[in-house]
Amino acid sequence: MAEVPAAVSGGWAPVAAGLLGTLAVAAALLDGALAGRAAGVRSGMGRSAGEVARLLRQRRRTTVAADRLLWRIGGAGLLVMALMIVTVVPLGRWTLFDLDVGVVWVNALDVLAWAFVWLTGWGANSAYALVGGYRFLAHGLAYELPLMFALVAPAVAASSLRVGEVAAAQQGLWFVVWMPVAFVVYCLGVVAIAVWGPFSPALGRDVAGGVTAELSGVDRLLFLAGRYALLAAGAAFAVPMFLGGGAGPLLPAWAWVLVKATVLLAGLVWLRRRVPALRPDVFMEVGWLVLLPAVLLQDLLVAVVVIGG
Amino acid sequence: MVTHLVFWGLAVVAVLAGVAVFVVNSMARASYSLALSFIAVGLQVLLLQQLYVGVLVILMMVMEMAIMAVYMNMFMGMNPAMMSMNMVHGARHALPVSVGVFLLLAAGALFAPWPSRRGSLPEDVTAALGTELMGPKMLAMAAVGVVMAATIVSGVVLAAHRTRYDRFGDDLRRRPAADPQPGGVGR
Numbered sequence: 001m002a003e004v005p006a007a008v009s010g011g012w013a014p015v016a017a018g019l020l021g022t023l024a025v026a027a028a029l030l031d032g033a034l035a036g037r038a039a040g041v042r043s044g045m046g047r048s049a050g051e052v053a054r055l056l057r058q059r060r061r062t063t064v065a066a067d068r069l070l071w072r073i074g075g076a077g078l079l080v081m082a083l084m085i086v087t088v089v090p091l092g093r094w095t096l097f098d099l100d101v102g103v104v105w106v107n108a109l110d111v112l113a114w115a116f117v118w119l120t121g122w123g124a125n126s127a128y129a130l131v132g133g134y135r136f137l138a139h140g141l142a143y144e145l146p147l148m149f150a151l152v153a154p155a156v157a158a159s160s161l162r163v164g165e166v167a168a169a170q171q172g173l174w175f176v177v178w179m180p181v182a183f184v185v186y187c188l189g190v191v192a193i194a195v196w197g198p199f200s201p202a203l204g205r206d207v208a209g210g211v212t213a214e215l216s217g218v219d220r221l222l223f224l225a226g227r228y229a230l231l232a233a234g235a236a237f238a239v240p241m242f243l244g245g246g247a248g249p250l251l252p253a254w255a256w257v258l259v260k261a262t263v264l265l266a267g268l269v270w271l272r273r274r275v276p277a278l279r280p281d282v283f284m285e286v287g288w289l290v291l292l293p294a295v296l297l298q299d300l301l302v303a304v305v306v307i308g309g
Numbered sequence: 310m311v312t313h314l315v316f317w318g319l320a321v322v323a324v325l326a327g328v329a330v331f332v333v334n335s336m337a338r339a340s341y342s343l344a345l346s347f348i349a350v351g352l353q354v355l356l357l358q359q360l361y362v363g364v365l366v367i368l369m370m371v372m373e374m375a376i377m378a379v380y381m382n383m384f385m386g387m388n389p390a391m392m393s394m395n396m397v398h399g400a401r402h403a404l405p406v407s408v409g410v411f412l413l414l415a416a417g418a419l420f421a422p423w424p425s426r427r428g429s430l431p432e433d434v435t436a437a438l439g440t441e442l443m444g445p446k447m448l449a450m451a452a453v454g455v456v457m458a459a460t461i462v463s464g465v466v467l468a469a470h471r472t473r474y475d476r477f478g479d480d481l482r483r484r485p486a487a488d489p490q491p492g493g494v495g496r
Contacts, residue, residue: 067389070337101361108368114375115341122337122382125389137379144372161361282493289494 005090005164007098013087016096019258020086023232023265024225030269031228038273052221061216063124071123075219077116078226081109081193082233089236090164092246092253102163103155106237107148113193113230114140117202117211120223124214132210136202138280139192142287143199147189149295153182153302154241163237167245174244178305181298183242185291190234190268194227197272201280235265316356323349331396336387339396340378344371361435 028048036044088095088102099105114137121133155161157179158169166175176183192199195211203210215223239245239260246253248260278286326346330339347370354363381387387394397403431437443450476486486496 065390067335067337070341070389099360101364104361104364104368108364108371111368111372111375115344115371118375118379119337119341123389130388134379137375279493281490285492285494285496289492289496 004162004168005093005095005098008094008096010096012094013096016086016091017083019091020082020229020232020236023236023261024082024228026262027228027231027265027269028225030266031272034270034273051224055217055221055224058217058220060219061214063126063214066125066214067123069123070119072219074116074119074121074123075215075223076226077112077119078194079222079229080226081112081116082226082229084109085230085233086236088163089233089257090167090240090245091257092255094254095164098164099162101161103151103161103166103241106163107151110147110189110193111144114144116226117195120215121202121211126214128208128213129211131207132202132204132213135204135207135210135280136195136199139199139202139278139283142280142284142291143189143192146185146287146291146295147192149292149299150182150185150189151241152299153179153295156299157302157306159306163240164245167240167247170244170247174242174247176242176244179242179298179302181294182302183238185295186238186242187234187264187268188291190231190238191271194230194234194268196227196231196268198275198278200272201277204277231268232261232265235268236261238264312356316353319349319353319356322346323353333396334394335389336381336385336394337378337389339394340374340381343377344374347371347374358430359434359438362438 025048029045032047033044035047036042085106087097088099088105117136118133121129121131121136124130154166154175157175158166160166160169188198191197195202201210203212207213209215212220212223236257239257243260243264246256248256251259323346326342326349329342330346333339333342348367351363351366351370354366357363385394439447473481476488477483478487485491
């Protein structure tokens with residue numbers, strides 16, 4: 001299991017995209033089922049299919065003097081981000097893009113959420129959408145630095161920024177076991193870039209849907225699909241970073257990667273109805289005074305263990 | 310060959326996006342044109358095999374431009390409907406000067422006698438580049454980074470108009486603090 005994955009030809013990219021899509025659809029179905037259960041109806045799973053059909057047929061809503069170029073870029077961007085993240089996630093023995101700075105690559109991509117979510121809010125030329133965009137950025141100011149330092153911990157422990165080597169360095173002991181703070185902060189960051197659950201005030205009902213207030217039809221579909229895809233990509237990237245990569249009994253490595261990613265993804269989807277929304281102003285202090293020092297201490301601990309051991 | 314084409318293509322994108330910064334009429338478009346220009350440069354650095362530096366250029370610049378767009382839009386009270394901004398100030402002098410500087414630097418890059426590679430690619434190009442640039446002054450430069458961060462924090466603290474006396478009262482005993490915007494951890 002310690003072997004470092006080898007890069008496969010770019011022709012496999014559609015397969016990776018298909019796997020990501022499958023995970024995202026599964027997340028949407030699960031969310032529909034959970035929503036149905038919460039509402040007390042049985043046919044919850046079909047909700048997302050119905051919503052897709054509705055959005056595909058819906059006519060585009062237009063707003064006065066919208067910045068259409070930036071609006072469309074923002075709306076489609078989340079999905080692109082998710083696709084670019086999974087290029088460096090090894091699936092057992094294979095990886096699409098064997099970048100020796102893969103961890104920084106993912107970090108650079110998660111920063112793009114700042115641009116895309118805000119641009120989606122900006123482009124519509126609608127007050128509520130812009131309020132939503134600023135809410136996201138207020139969250140961003142609080143989650144981004146802890147997220148960056150959370151990604152530092154596994155990289156330091158593995159002495160490598162190559163995702164495959166980080167996964168291979170977890171023989172025997174998964175990083176999630178001895179760096180739980182970094183893992184929790186990382187998961188929080190994934191939930192945040194997907195504007196999911198506790199970080200959904202940017203799409204809040206109190207601001208008429210926030211960033212999504214004026215999104216309709218295919219644009220809305222792309223944005224929502226991008227959120228599910230980001231959750232899926234984040235869960236998939238956690239597998240080599242914290243959950244031992246393809247390590248596990250009986251099943252082949254690629255299957256274990258998918259199993260772990262699916263389980264984590266299901267957990268993140270489930271979280272949506274279990275955790276209250278975090279107000280941006282309140283979370284700002286939590287991020288800087290609790291999460292950042294905690295994750296810095298985690299990094300220090302990891303560095304000491306690596307140097308001492 | 311393909312690498313050369315991509316490199317020159319990215320160079321054209323970088324320059325055109327840089328020009329667009331001064332042509333478009335909203336701060337959001339100007340900021341993200343600049344971000345696009347930097348991303349093209351970052352991709353060029355990736356083509357030069359400096360992977361870490363290249364990815365880092367993209368990371369830092371997208372984040373900086375996102376922050377710039379936000380603050381500039383807030384301070385200027387912009388929205389997409391009233392695009393009437395002009396990024397060029399004092400155009401009569403600024404334009405010839407900037408075009409001249411661009412041509413000078415571009416000419417320097419094109420006509421300088423670049424050395425050909427001696428030896429082979431080092432194992433860790435990022436470390437090799439850092440050693441080449443900083444040499445024995447690496448420790449000093451690393452310390453300067455921390456000093457700069459501390460300077461920024463002190464600057465913000467000094468510039469903030471509310472002090473601890475506003476928060477905790479004249480004897481610093483008021484609890485909880487009187488903040489116009491209550492925080493999340495109950496200080």
